[in-house]
Amino acid sequence: MKILVMNAGSSSQKSCLYEIGDLLPTQPPNPLWEAKIDWTHQPNVAELSVTTEGGKVKAELPASPRAQVINRLLGTLWTGATQVIANPQEVQVVGHRVVHGGKDYHTSIRITSEVKATIDRLSTLAPVHNPANLEGIEAIEQILGDVPQVAVFDTAFHAQMPDAAAIYPGSYDWIKKGIRRYGFHGTSHRYCAQRTADLMARDLSELKLITCHLGNGCSLAAIQNGRSIDTTMGFTPLDGLMMGTRSGSVDPSILIYLMRQEGYTADRLDQLLNKESGLLGISGVSNDMRAVMQAIESGNDDPSGEQRSYRARLALDIYLHRLRREIGGMLMSLGGLDALVFTGGVGENSALVRSAACEPLTWLGVKLDPAQTVSSEDALISAPDSAIPVWVIHTQEDWTIARDCWELLQA
Template identity: 65%
Template sequence: MKILVLNAGSSSHKSCLFDLTQASDASLAPSPIWRATLDWTHAEGQVELSAETESGSALNQSLPITDKAEGIAAMLNTLVEGETQVLDSLSDIDGVGHRVVHGGRDYVDSVRIDSDVKAAIQRLIPLAPAHNPANLQGIHAIEAILGDIPQVAVFDTAFHAQMPAAAATYPGPYAWIDQGIQRYGFHGTSHRYVAQRAANLLGRDLADLKLITCHLGNGCSLAAVKNGHSIDTTMGFTPLEGLMMGSRSGSVDPGILIHLIRQEGYSGDRLDQLLNKESGLKGISGISNDLRLVIDAMEQGHDRAKLAVEMFLHRLRREIGSMLASLGGLDALVFTAGIGENSALIWQQACEPFAFLGLNLQDNLGRSAADQDIATPDSSIRVLVIHTQEEWAIAQACLKSCSNLP
């Protein structure tokens, strides 16, 4: 059983191939037997194609390709030709799972793609203009290349789709509800995976746990997970709400935006650029959207970098507190994604204010290739660092949704 996973973005595509016959333990993510990337950001009129196999064979080349579908075809060709060949034919692929950012209110789980699903992804483009068009283009490209193969959409929003109305509804005019203006939440595939993985590590049923999952990367979000469902999250109508992020502001007073429009003549496009690309760690530090570089500068005495790190931690602690209130208790706090999996400073500083709850961390914390529990044995709350496996989660969802697969 071979499942292809495609994450088609606006300027880069990532893909991998899983051989599920090698997965003996469904709770552990196997390594893909092949993975590849297309990146159009390096040079105009060119795409950088890289591919590698589990055995270590690799390919890196620049191609004169601007069309995304043509790029996907070239990428898939490395599955069946050259040193990165792992298949005899593309027909050996049994199904394809796609990351799709926005599923709106219609989709609460992964779904087999048909004409209605494609129409819904198209209809939701105004809510995810940077992502849904590329996701849909990837679906069409696979249809053209692989024909009538089962394809599954795995929506970032799906895990949060059953949030209570009080958590999902904005306190604006009631007409917003009919207009689809509500809190959707994102990073759902990651939150779902690490919540289930946390249950496995704790030897508990996910339905019996209260968890706060912290997806901290260039984009950051928290989820309050109760009885296996997301009941609250920090991102909202767009991925801009909530925590301070790499280059995104997170939540700000909307009055600031009104002020910039009225007093400074800002357009919608300028505000979009400002809030999504020029804010967050990058905007405050003036250095980078990469927390590692900002922390390095802070340790060298850079005042703006110090402020950026302190702000990041302040927002993180505050939002953890809000998720805690939504849950009414806590069994485990989970850190994942680039920052969440690797920064001992963030683990320590984020957890420190919750010592009054009996949360205690081990000394001499460090990164680990394995998922780990970093709380002391006597801590009343477990603190887990889990490597998110979104690609594997998409592959599993693809297998589950394609009930007619052998």
Template identity: 65%
Template sequence: MKILVLNAGSSSQKSCLYEITEDTLPDHFLQLIWEAKVDWTHQQNVVELKVKTQGAILKEELEAMERSSIITHMLNTLWNGETQVIEKPSDVDGVGHRVVHGGEKYRQSVQITPEVKDAIAELSIFAPIHNPINLEGIEAIATVFGEVPQVAVFDTAFHAQLPLAATVYPIPYQWFEKGIRRYGFHGISHRYCADRAAQILERDLQELRLVTCHLGNGCSLAAIQNGHSIDTTMGFTPLEGLMMGSRSGSVDPGILIHLLRQEGFSADQLDEMLNKSSGLKGVSGVSADLRQILAAISENNAQAKLAFDVYIHRLRAQIGAMAASLKGLDVLVFTAGVGENSPEVRAAACEGFEFLGLRIDPEKNANSPKDQDISMPDSTIRVLVIQTQEDWAIAQECWQILR
């Protein structure tokens, strides 16, 4: 069965093609046939497309146009040019989509129907940056592939069993009854990393207390016990929690009331500020990209250093909160763009827990290993760097439903 995956984010569109059979389905990863990435933020008015197969690589810079047109162009490379891996669109048996917000109704992956599409659209009010983008991908697939079965894999589903104490906000209960609650996000990544951690350590996942740190442009933590998420940092929207690339994370809501009353801010202005002009970008004045922050620090940029320090302070505080929810900690996992590739962030975060006996190996950490334990043999807590495979997790879900 050929499964195509579309994983749409706020700054990129990742896509890949797998061929899965009963005989070849492994526990954790299968080689890609085709993979593509669109970078919407490559340059002003320019979109970068990279396509890779086992025998060819394509790189293009495209004039910025409607996202759906770029996605269609990307998909056409599946059966055209040097990157051709199938004869025709009908060779694809199913398509899996990462959908950020599934609300209370969708607690597991489902095949997409008109009802599901309507629900994803309605839930855009909770995830205005992400759900509309996810819908664009669904519509683009329908245009290019016709009636091919599509599956929605929800980022919120892994957190569906959060206990009420971690779910309910301390506001009038009537709002909880209307759906205002903590949902949590990055669930596909958190779930994959928990499963992979157990494999790497050769331990039963049910026995482990894990904190998984998904640190990318968006950042979140999950406290995982008995294989289930029992606490997480993102909440009603993907804006809550950790400091992120351009998102603020949690701030005093009184600040927002003050800006509304005293500075005349509109709701749209607050949305823009909190989601696109805050976080590392807002504090540093340099960039939302941690690599550029670190480069600025090397040039003695004090504001960039402050942004990094705030980022680490909040990361340590939230790791501590997750460990408290677990009543202990066996494994700390770093994943996603920053978590996998920044030794500086891992070292600084772990330094805050040396009092618990956590010790990482500086040499292993510096080499940015993937799917490895970077803690010292005598560390009381195992520290893993795991390359998250959201696309593979989505493909597995799609295969399970469509077979």
């Protein structure tokens, strides 16, 4: 079965093609074809990159309309140097990452007109992402006709959280309005939890896990008996941890103050909290953890006279403080811990962040291997005598989407 995965974001489109036989492989296979469109680097330009075993292609395209850019991306599947199939009809199912499924969807589902309408309605809760996800679905309809399509929701893994964790302590009327903690990165948390259980040769339903998805967006999940019982992101992906450009949790009165005293509008607050805060807002350097650490190491002031290295160090310190605090919160929700898991760009690659996050857990007997090294393979990074194992898992969201497609079509 040839499965196309479409992972659309607000400013990028990642895609890949898997081929799966009659049995699911125990390990995620390499995709036959991988492609990415990036709209962020150049104004009015969409940068296309495609990789297969047989070749690579890079191109710059007019940034819009989006459907035409996606059409060009998909054409590289069956034409040119990156061709891996003879024609579009070889694609048997398409899986889409959809950010917000609200309270409507607890599992992945075959896309119908009713599902599309619900995704559209939920765009009010995810105005940046759900419309882009819907555009991808409609582009596939235009290009591949009535090929089966499957929606895999970021929120689904958290949909059965206890009410005490999911409901905000505001007006009870909020519940009727759908205002609650939904949580995100669910596909990543779900994959990492199952992969950790497999590596530990344990049944996931027996384990208590904390999974730390740390990238430009960051979230934690407390997973018990294979289910998310608590998470740091909330009604939107803005809640919880400090992130690349997002503030994470702040006192709501700050926003009221800025509206009353500074004349901030809702749009200005949205821009500030989602695009100008986090690592970027505090450091003034970058939303990328690597650049922040380089600024700390340089120790130089920038031309304006501000203390570049001080601001970068402050950004890192706040990031680590909030990470440790939220890990503590997840630990209390679980009432125990069988493994701590790191994933995402920062979680997989920054030994400093992992070590700093685990340092306060020494009272629980957590010890990291001083010689911890992480390659492309998933790795146990705790010491042999650590009371709780610590893992680095390379998240495989695209493979999880492909697997859900395979299972739905088999069923």
